[in-house]
Amino acid sequence: MEISVQDYKRVSVIKVTGRVDSATAPDLEAALKKQLEGDKAHIVMDLSEVEYMSSAGLRAMVSTLKAARRVSGDVRIAAASPRVEEVLHLAGLSSIFTMYGTREEAIASF
């Protein structure tokens, strides 16, 4: 799994590539936590190149979403790959996250 972070004026975009499972989810959670600790609570997660995501990844995203909303921020999903969309839907989480078709739309939503 690779994570890249791009900071814009109002939003941080975190692009995740590869596989998010119990082995790699702690790194994702740490990267998301670092954003929140840096007062960057407007987060877009670009999941277009995530080929695999288990509940470990979902838990990292949910806990970050909770923490962001506590400080009036949010975590929004951009361009989720079909597999990520499916697992979000099966887990019942597609109603909890705001999802956008493209990275640009997600950034503009803030």
Added chain:
Amino acid sequence: MVETTLLVPGRFDRLETITDFVARAARLAGLNESSVYHCELAADEAYSNIIMHAYGGENRGDIQLTCQCEPGILTIIFEDHGRPFDSGSIKAPDLSGPLEELAEGGLGVHLMRQLMDEVKFDPGRDQNRVTLVKRDHSRVP
């Protein structure tokens, strides 16, 4: 029926080994790619739960994975010697309430139930067993 078995130490860095093994077995059973992915994910969840809850952490015991392949049916069996852990008693997260009250635990078991046709937990004093079954529903009976 073709049966294959793998024994691995309970560690998260073995997850890809586990899911690759299950994916090969799922394809051998003739499941389509969507079902193959479902089997990989469900196996991931079961294996991760054994490490976290039956063994209480990594490097505390081995996990045996058996795949039984029949035409259109894959049976995945995990066995461990950790503490008895009844995943069957775990409820799905309640998504109807406020986000702040959403318990993140239970997501893995919930996903397993959504992904597979059968999920059976057999906790035991000396050995726990989890059985997952996926069928190819596109096949004409």
